[in-house]
Amino acid sequence: MLLKTCLFLLLFLLQQTIATSFDGFLFNGFRGVNFTLEGFTTITTTGLLMLNNMTKEITGHAFHPSKFNFRNPSDGSVFSFSTTFAFGIISVDPNLSGHGIAFVISPTEDFSRAIGSQYLGLSNLSSNGNSSNHLFAVELDTILNPEFRDINENHVGVDINGLRSSNSSPAGYYPDNGQPFHNLTLWSGQVMQVWVDYDGRERRVDVTLAPASIAKPKKPLLSTKIDLAGVLMDSMFVGFASSSGSYLTSHYILGWSFSVNGTAQALDFSLLPSLPRTKSKNRSKLLYILLPLASAIFVLVAITVALLFVRRKMKYAEELEQWEMDYSSHRFSYKDLHRATRGFRDKELLGIGGFGRVYKGVLPSSRTEIAVKRVSHESRQGMREFVAEVVSLGRLRHRNLVPLLGYCRRKRELLLVYDYMRNGSLDKFLHDSGKPVLSWAARLKIIKGVAAGLLYLHQDWEQVVIHRDIKASNVLLDEEFNARLGDFGLARLYDHGDDLTSTNVVGTMGYLAPELARTGKSSTATDVFAFGTFLLEVVCGRRPLSSSMGEQVVLVDWVVENWRTGSITATRDARMGEEDYETEEVELLLKVGLLCSHPLPAARPSMRQTMRYLEGEEPLPELSPTYMSFSVLELLHNDGFDDYLMSPTATATATASSVYVSGE
Ligand SMILES: *[C@@H]1O[C@H](CO)[C@@H](O)[C@H](O)[C@H]1NC(C)=O
Ligand SMILES: *[C@@H]1O[C@H](CO)[C@@H](O)[C@H](O)[C@H]1NC(C)=O
Ligand SMILES: *[C@@H]1O[C@H](CO)[C@@H](O)[C@H](O)[C@H]1NC(C)=O
Ligand SMILES: *[C@@H]1O[C@H](CO)[C@@H](O)[C@H](O)[C@H]1NC(C)=O
Numbered sequence: 001m002l003l004k005t006c007l008f009l010l011l012f013l014l015q016q017t018i019a020t021s022f023d024g025f026l027f028n029g030f031r032g033v034n035f036t037l038e039g040f041t042t043i044t045t046t047g048l049l050m051l052n053n054m055t056k057e058i059t060g061h062a063f064h065p066s067k068f069n070f071r072n073p074s075d076g077s078v079f080s081f082s083t084t085f086a087f088g089i090i091s092v093d094p095n096l097s098g099h100g101i102a103f104v105i106s107p108t109e110d111f112s113r114a115i116g117s118q119y120l121g122l123s124n125l126s127s128n129g130n131s132s133n134h135l136f137a138v139e140l141d142t143i144l145n146p147e148f149r150d151i152n153e154n155h156v157g158v159d160i161n162g163l164r165s166s167n168s169s170p171a172g173y174y175p176d177n178g179q180p181f182h183n184l185t186l187w188s189g190q191v192m193q194v195w196v197d198y199d200g201r202e203r204r205v206d207v208t209l210a211p212a213s214i215a216k217p218k219k220p221l222l223s224t225k226i227d228l229a230g231v232l233m234d235s236m237f238v239g240f241a242s243s244s245g246s247y248l249t250s251h252y253i254l255g256w257s258f259s260v261n262g263t264a265q266a267l268d269f270s271l272l273p274s275l276p277r278t279k280s281k282n283r284s285k286l287l288y289i290l291l292p293l294a295s296a297i298f299v300l301v302a303i304t305v306a307l308l309f310v311r312r313k314m315k316y317a318e319e320l321e322q323w324e325m326d327y328s329s330h331r332f333s334y335k336d337l338h339r340a341t342r343g344f345r346d347k348e349l350l351g352i353g354g355f356g357r358v359y360k361g362v363l364p365s366s367r368t369e370i371a372v373k374r375v376s377h378e379s380r381q382g383m384r385e386f387v388a389e390v391v392s393l394g395r396l397r398h399r400n401l402v403p404l405l406g407y408c409r410r411k412r413e414l415l416l417v418y419d420y421m422r423n424g425s426l427d428k429f430l431h432d433s434g435k436p437v438l439s440w441a442a443r444l445k446i447i448k449g450v451a452a453g454l455l456y457l458h459q460d461w462e463q464v465v466i467h468r469d470i471k472a473s474n475v476l477l478d479e480e481f482n483a484r485l486g487d488f489g490l491a492r493l494y495d496h497g498d499d500l501t502s503t504n505v506v507g508t509m510g511y512l513a514p515e516l517a518r519t520g521k522s523s524t525a526t527d528v529f530a531f532g533t534f535l536l537e538v539v540c541g542r543r544p545l546s547s548s549m550g551e552q553v554v555l556v557d558w559v560v561e562n563w564r565t566g567s568i569t570a571t572r573d574a575r576m577g578e579e580d581y582e583t584e585e586v587e588l589l590l591k592v593g594l595l596c597s598h599p600l601p602a603a604r605p606s607m608r609q610t611m612r613y614l615e616g617e618e619p620l621p622e623l624s625p626t627y628m629s630f631s632v633l634e635l636l637h638n639d640g641f642d643d644y645l646m647s648p649t650a651t652a653t654a655t656a657s658s659v660y661v662s663g664e
């Protein structure tokens with residue numbers, strides 16, 4: 001796992017450097033990216049590159065701002081290059097879609113003289129095909145244009161200097177398992193990936209297409225011999241062009257990587273923004289019927305709206321101060337959030353957490369599914385600092401964190417906008433009888449995922465982020481049951497607040513480290529403590545604090561007690577199947593959990609160390625049940641754990657729980 005995190009770090013650094021160096025880049029989503037955008041092209045708040053926006057007869061262009069060297073100036077030979085991108089086309093009409101997308105290599109970013117529709121915003125009647133264009137493109141064409149000898153209305157083509165493809169093929173791919181050619185519909189609304197590879201020595205272009213879920217097929221969709229020496233110039237722009245023509249279509253690029261003299265880096269699909277949800281086909285049909293009716297109603301509504309306008313204005317009132325201007329790209333309008341959640345209807349309520357209510361929503365503009373958390377906040381002082389922090393947390397990107405998209409501020413309220421997680425929170429799976437029982441493999445994956453997310457927050461990001469509220473209900477599960485830690489840094493809101501008397505200690509009972517209860521100071525060690533408790537909760541399927549026959553049971557103590565009296569593995573969740581788990585693994589995890597939840601902060605491992613234990617890269621230190629007890633005196637002085645280790649016979653010992661309880 002250490003290897004994995006190192007690799008991640010390396011990739012991250014690589015991504016940073018490559019993105020700015022001259023011979024390649026990788027963008028997993030485009031949030032904050034500085035591209036040259038033209039026409040109707042925008043970057044959505046979720047980081048999609050939207051080439052055009054459901055509007056007829058428009059074009060859009062996006063280019064990387066710097067030029068790349070494609071040719072050796074001395075002998076004119078063209079270097080090999082490689083690019084891959086993920087795209088999605090969403091069309092209102094299920095049978096037809098506006099003209100298409102092209103990946104373009106061009107000497108200029110200026111296509112103001114080009115026309116749309118079948119010309120894809122790349123050329124015009126007089127310039128089409130002219131060798132002075134120096135244009136190389138791979139088109140994803142969704143209309144049959146006989147003038148360009150298009151083969152059908154759903155094809156991929158290689159274009160030189162114009163729209164008449166030098167080679168093209170119906171959209172689809174050759175599966176690696178030898179099955180016959182598999183057709184794909186470019187405008188299906190599904191995410192697909194394209195690879196374009198030019199071999200400078202062989203003078204060959206390979207173009208490959210596949211659905212997002214599939215690795216690059218070995219056999220390209222089309223492979224054609226072309227010498228680009230006469231086409232490309234020494235230094236060229238790379239980018240995309242698209243046109244909608246007379247169809248309501250949106251073209252999206254989700255991620256893009258490019259490299260000269262090397263293979264384009266793979267996209268990380270877990271980091272890509274998701275496509276807006278497509279409207280159901282029935283609905284669009286229904287629309288045709290309802291349209292006349294709707295327009296009649298519209299007149300009535302317009303009058304009402306005019307009357308309600310003043311009231312609405314009040315309803316959507318939000319606060320916007322001068323200092324917030326810097327954060328405008330992270331700010332959502334209250335109106336959008338209100339609409340997205342249908343007025344924060346109870347029906348959209350996903351849950352009520354320690355910090356407020358969470359609602360499900362769908363952003364009206366991009367159809368992105370979101371979760372909106374309403375946090376009430378009294379203090380005005382803390383707000384500015386906190387918003388700065390939210391914006392900075394929005395830059396956290398890790399496959400085990402719930403992406404924070406932005407915020408909105410209103411009256412005494414802060415609204416935080418997150419990606420929506422399909423499978424909801426983990427605690428439901430652990431403690432609700434209605435949900436399926438998680439297998440051991442699923443639990444292992446969840447625990448390691450949360451550990452990886454926490455390691456990133458603690459050690460691998462540019463700043464140390466203390467989570468402060470790790471618990472099962474803050475761990476969300478995405479579509480593939482990947483664990484994602486939510487609410488990071490949120491507890492800090494209360495630190496910034498001015499009312500410190502009652503809310504000094506943040507966190508959730510049962511997950512609070514003893515020293516936190518005493519001093520109120522959070523640290524990475526208090527996070528590790530909560531993680532240990534969380535780990536035990538997942539393995540044992542029991543809450544950190546529960547009551548049994550009127551008596552309070554502290555999970556950590558209960559596990560230690562079972563260990564002392566016989567079998568530590570007997571504490572695992574009995575609902576798991578018998579063959580499902582490995583005894584050694586269960587034992588290892590329980591002990592790691594106990595070590596992390598050690599009452600003395602100095603005895604807890606760091607998250608990196610914890611990862612090493614979990615991955616079996618390093619053996620756990622020799623532990624015994626008594627290791628978990630400790631000297632009360634020592635705890636009071638809260639130092640010298642080493643001294644304690646040297647006097648294991650200390651007489652005045654207490655178990656974890658007595659401190660727990662006294663800490664309450
Ligand atoms: C598309 O973008 C244009 C210009 O930004 C805007 O006027 C129009 O309303 C947008 N259309 C849709 C359907 O979002
Ligand atoms: C974006 O790129 C352009 C062209 O390279 C440059 O002039 C501009 O300063 C950049 N803007 C930002 C915010 O980096
Ligand atoms: C590609 O490699 C050649 C040598 O193989 C080198 O001369 C050239 O500068 C490289 N091009 C880029 C853009 O890195
Ligand atoms: C799409 O095509 C199918 C079959 O060709 C046809 O039945 C259907 O009516 C078409 N839908 C629209 C909206 O044109």
Ligand SMILES: *[C@@H]1O[C@H](CO)[C@@H](O)[C@H](O)[C@H]1NC(C)=O
Nearest residue numbers: 113114123124125126127128
């Ligand atoms: C077509 O495009 C070329 C090059 O972009 C430009 O020089 C020419 O004026 C355009 N022709 C028309 C009719 O717009």
Ligand SMILES: *[C@@H]1O[C@H](CO)[C@@H](O)[C@H](O)[C@H]1NC(C)=O
Nearest residue numbers: 126127128129130131132133
């Ligand atoms: C190609 O374009 C150049 C420059 O725009 C122009 O001089 C030339 O006549 C064009 N060639 C043809 C065949 O149209």
Ligand SMILES: *[C@@H]1O[C@H](CO)[C@@H](O)[C@H](O)[C@H]1NC(C)=O
Nearest residue numbers: 152170171172181182183184
């Ligand atoms: C794939 O599409 C082609 C037309 O482009 C059609 O002839 C063929 O039957 C389709 N194959 C399958 C399996 O649907």
